[in-house]
Amino acid sequence: MRSLAIIGTGIAGMACAYFLRNRYDITVFEKNGYVGGHTNTVYLDEGSRKVPVDTGFMVYNDHTYPNLIRFFDHLGIKSVNTSMSFSVNDAASGFETSYTSLSSFFPDLASAFSPQRYRLLLAMKRLFEAGREFLANEKDTELPLTEFIARNHIDPLATEKFLLPMTAAIWSTPTDKMKDYPAITLLRFLVNHGMLGFGDQFQWKTLQGGSQQYKEKILKEISSKTRTNAGVTQLRRQAGKVRVINKLGEYNDFDDVIIATHADQALALLEQPNEPEQNLLSRFQYNVNPVVLHSDPKVMPRRKRAWASWNYRYESIDSKQVGSTHYWMNKLQNVSDRKNYFVSVDYPGEIDPQQTHWSFTYEHPRFDAAAIKAQPSLPQLNENGPIYYCGSYFRYGFHEDAFTSALNLCKQLNDGRDPLS
CATH class of the missing domain: 3.50.50.60 (FAD/NAD(P)-binding domain)
Incomplete structure (x- = not known):
């Protein structure tokens, strides 16, 4: 042997x-x-x-x-079924929404009357259409995402409040690096995973226990x-x-x-x-991602109606937007009915030490054109x-x-x- x-x-x-x-x-x-x-x-x-x-x-x-x-x-x-709902929270501007349903997309009365929200919906529709059209042709295999966005005149609302935070959360990669990803690879992944359209989402599962x-x-x-x-x-x-x-x-x-x-x-x-x-x-190349398991709710959207299974948060630090991802494990894996548990990735702020349970560092591959x-x-x-x-x-x-x-x-x-x- x-x-x-x-x-x-x-x-x-x-x-x-x-x-x-x-x-x-x-x-x-x-x-x-x-x-x-x-x-x-x-x-x-x-x-x-x-x-x-x-x-x-x-x-x-x-x-x-x-x-x-x-x-x-x-x-x-x-296994058991779970929800892969997603939210975006811009701490600096106060914008926050969850893409779970219309009620969570408009988490309060003011947002229901916000022209920006309706513009975002139209911009997302345009993004979905342009993405599927691009995949149908598949002519430029090395076109970076940022160039695809520019060529198709995608409203920045759809990229900054939806596409970039979602893909940054998926790959544990900063949004500025996501812009360099080959568009065809990223868009094909989103289509394959039911993420490039309204109502296309798959039923996700998690392992029991x-x-x-x-x-x-x-x-x-x-x-x-x-x-x-x-x-x-x-x-x-x-x-x-x-x-x-x-x-x-x-x-x-x-x-x-x-x-x-x-x-x-x-x-x-x-x-x-x-x-x-x-x-x-x-x-x-690889991204180094600090991970913290905790119960500090300050990383989540202010309106609980906007909370989702995975939540992307923007911070304004030295005039730059810094992103982090926060998994609400009670929603994602139904882990507890007594206390909230969050898994935070790349959070630049300070989490309450009294509510911190565990910390570690993971690494994730960065898929640029060379890779x-x-x-x-x-x-x-x-x-x-x-x-x-x-x-x-x-x-x-x-x-x-x-x-x-x-x-x-x-x-x-x-x-x-x-x-x-």
Whole structure:
């Protein structure tokens, strides 16, 4: 049996370990003190009960997460329906609205008589029409979003109060960086996820009891082969094998290695990257996103009628707009009927320390033109071994994308057989 090192325990690394555990002699390396990456459920004490709150992977749907759903079914994981309502709150101007329904779009009487609100609706209609027309032609694959907006004379209201905050929240990326995203990739994603039209929204789901439920099923099979707090610092190709050196100074030689980390981290591990590795992996950049789990409501819209499952907030700092995303976990995952819980990403202000429960830092890929241009060539990295790659950067940067890249790799290493068949 060939030896296999798997580096990283996000959904891609966990999936590889689970599917290949009987075919290889596996050892899994994780730099953190926990397994799971963005599959990270925090348990909070609430009287005599424990409240599970997801802080990374939270939701999915039946349309754009087909492989993940197959995996959840395979593991016997149960889900419940949830709402993916969205709000925008401009703290400086006082503008706030939720795109959940007409009543939340007009959260008070004054907004119902505001010409700006009706202009926003018309501007969104124009945006949806222009986006679908652009996708129907698909002539310019590298046109940045900001140029698409200018060419189609999209009212800034639709971009500043809807499109940019929504996509910034989806990708955990600042709005100024979102403007550089290739329009065709972003618009195609929105159409595929039912987000480029009125009434197109899909039914979203969340895992009953949190994402920890599926992680525990995997860990039952791989925990004895998994090492936490054992970050790998270098990979060295030598004598037909790969030497894996960790932060403790220990090293082991393996027949094969799967790097299931972010692309930039993967490149940094290679002592001598070959030309394709250097050329492709170097194209991907990442945003560092501080995350806080808390109960401080000041991050939410002032009018509770405008509260939604995910809420984008603008702050004016040094004459610049700074954005942050806030997930209302009571609405999103129905975590508690006693206290409000929020997961805030990139919030620049101070959250009440007395209401702060947990904090961490995640990283998310930034898909500029260079990264998207590299994606079609990524499978070339897995043609010969002995080092293989998988991760969310293979597509859109989400859980389904990371899992699908792992599933495809495991199929390749399993003589072409689908591990889920």
